Amino acid sequence: MMNDKWARLIGIPLISLIIPLIQDSEEMLAFNQVSLQHFIACLVFTTAMWEGNRFIFILMRRKYAGYQQTRNRIIVQTIASLLYTIVASTTLTFLLSVTIKHCEFNQANIIGGIITSIIPTLMVTCVYESVYFFEQWKKHIQRAEALARENIQSQLEVLKSQIDPHFLFNSLNTLAALIDDTNEPAQKYLEQLSDVYRYVLLSKDKNTVTLEEEMKFVESYSYLIKARFRENVQIDNQISAEYHKYMVPPLTLQMLVENAIKHNIISKDKPLTIRIVSDNNEYLSIENNIQEKLTFEKSTKVGLQNIINRYNFLTPKKIEILTNNQIFSVKIPLLGQV
Numbered sequence: 526m527m528n529d530k531w532a533r534l535i536g537i538p539l540i541s542l543i544i545p546l547i548q549d550s551e552e553m554l555a556f557n558q559v560s561l562q563h564f565i566a567c568l569v570f571t572t573a574m575w576e577g578n579r580f581i582f583i584l585m586r587r588k589y590a591g592y593q594q595t596r597n598r599i600i601v602q603t604i605a606s607l608l609y610t611i612v613a614s615t616t617l618t619f620l621l622s623v624t625i626k627h628c629e630f631n632q633a634n635i636i637g638g639i640i641t642s643i644i645p646t647l648m649v650t651c652v653y654e655s656v657y658f659f660e661q662w663k664k665h666i667q668r669a670e671a672l673a674r675e676n677i678q679s680q681l682e683v684l685k686s687q688i689d690p691h692f693l694f695n696s697l698n699t700l701a702a703l704i705d706d707t708n709e710p711a712q713k714y715l716e717q718l719s720d721v722y723r724y725v726l727l728s729k730d731k732n733t734v735t736l737e738e739e740m741k742f743v744e745s746y747s748y749l750i751k752a753r754f755r756e757n758v759q760i761d762n763q764i765s766a767e768y769h770k771y772m773v774p775p776l777t778l779q780m781l782v783e784n785a786i787k788h789n790i791i792s793k794d795k796p797l798t799i800r801i802v803s804d805n806n807e808y809l810s811i812e813n814n815i816q817e818k819l820t821f822e823k824s825t826k827v828g829l830q831n832i833i834n835r836y837n838f839l840t841p842k843k844i845e846i847l848t849n850n851q852i853f854s855v856k857i858p859l860l861g862q863v
Contacts, residue, residue: 529579532652537575540645541568562625569621570638573613574645581605582653590841595658602654606646614642672838714752720745728775732839733860736809737769743778743801750786757791761800768803771859774835778811780828781855785813808845812854832857 545563581602589598618638622630701715724742728734740762747760760782782799791797795816802810833844842858 529653533575533579536649536652537571538568540575540648541571544571544641544644566621566625567641570614570617570642571645573617574610574642575649577609577613578606578646578649579653581609582650582657586657594841595661599654603650606650610642610646611639614638668838672834675834710752714749717745717748721749725776731775732835733772734775735769736764736771736773736859739773739775739778740764740769740801742776743782746779746782750782754786754791754797757793757796758786759796759798761798764801764803764809768807768809768859770862771807772861773809773857773859774832774839777832777835777857778809780832781811781857784828785811785853788818789813790816790818807859808856809859810854810856812852815848815851815853829855 541564544567545560585598585602585605589595589601615635615638618635619630622634701712701719704711704715706712721742724738724745728738728742743760743762750758750760778801785797785799789797797813797816799811799813802812804810829846836842836844836857840858840860844858845854845856847854847856
């Protein structure tokens with residue numbers, strides 16, 4: 526909600542006084558009935574223009590909330606404000622012609638009212654838009670700095686790792702050559718493990734990848750999971766092909782699948798089902814049945830928070846986390862097409 530109480534209490538009367546002084550200072554300084562009527566008319570117009578446009582600003586900020594949407598917000602907001610100003614000014618001119626003597630509802634007064642109304646509209650627009658723009662710009666800079674700090678922290682964690690990722694990847698290839706060709710399950714497992722690791726290496730410096738690439742990675746990751754848990758884990762891919770060219774942050778789906786496996790009991794009596802579903806609103810739902818592990822170790826939710834932080838930087842669309850007694854679901858927005 527806007528914190529503009531004092532701006533409205535001071536600004537509306539002040540503009541209502543300045544406009545008639547500019548138009549006819551002698552009349553206003555006469556302090557007679559005509560000057561009072563002129564001031565009241567300006568007060569009504571200014572109040573209507575200020576409050577009406579303020580309402581439009583609030584709606585536009587909700588619809589185009591992101592810093593990247595500034596251009597769209599200004600265009601739509603300007604058109605809406607001009608239309609409102611014309612309609613409101615014409616309506617008020619008619620009402621004043623009925624209530625105030627010597628005020629006629631004719632073309633000259635209508636055009637004069639619209640021109641006069643544009644003055645407070647422009648002033649209010651400039652003030653509100655300037656304040657909002659700099660607030661969003663400041664938040665954008667802060668988010669960029671926060672992301673930079675997270676990247677630095679991530680790089681530090683990588684440096685702390687004792688195993689060089691390229692060394693490990695090359696070791697996997699060497700191990701594949703040592704496994705007997707007749708041992709197909711081992712060869713297949715190692716092949717999928719290499720695909721998983723290759724994807725991690727190639728995507729670690731990217732902000733987004735296509736959903737098609739991400740799902741191929743999840744398929745390789747799912748093979749490793751199935752080798753461990755057999756039929757006790759089912760990963761059901763229900764993504765329509767039309768969404769394959771949309772973008773997502775890399776490793777997002779894998780982290781959500783891993784999160785489900787980490788926090789739920791998996792057994793023959795209690796199989797875990799993970800569904801990845803696309804919908805018509807350009808969102809993906811990753812959901813699983815809840816059979817929470819009984820453990821004293823409290824979840825840090827670092828993986829989920831990492832995904833939320835990346836989405837906050839990439840889009841104003843929010844991640845939705847839904848849960849009930851049976852299903853845990855995370856809805857992530859798709860980030861546009863290639």
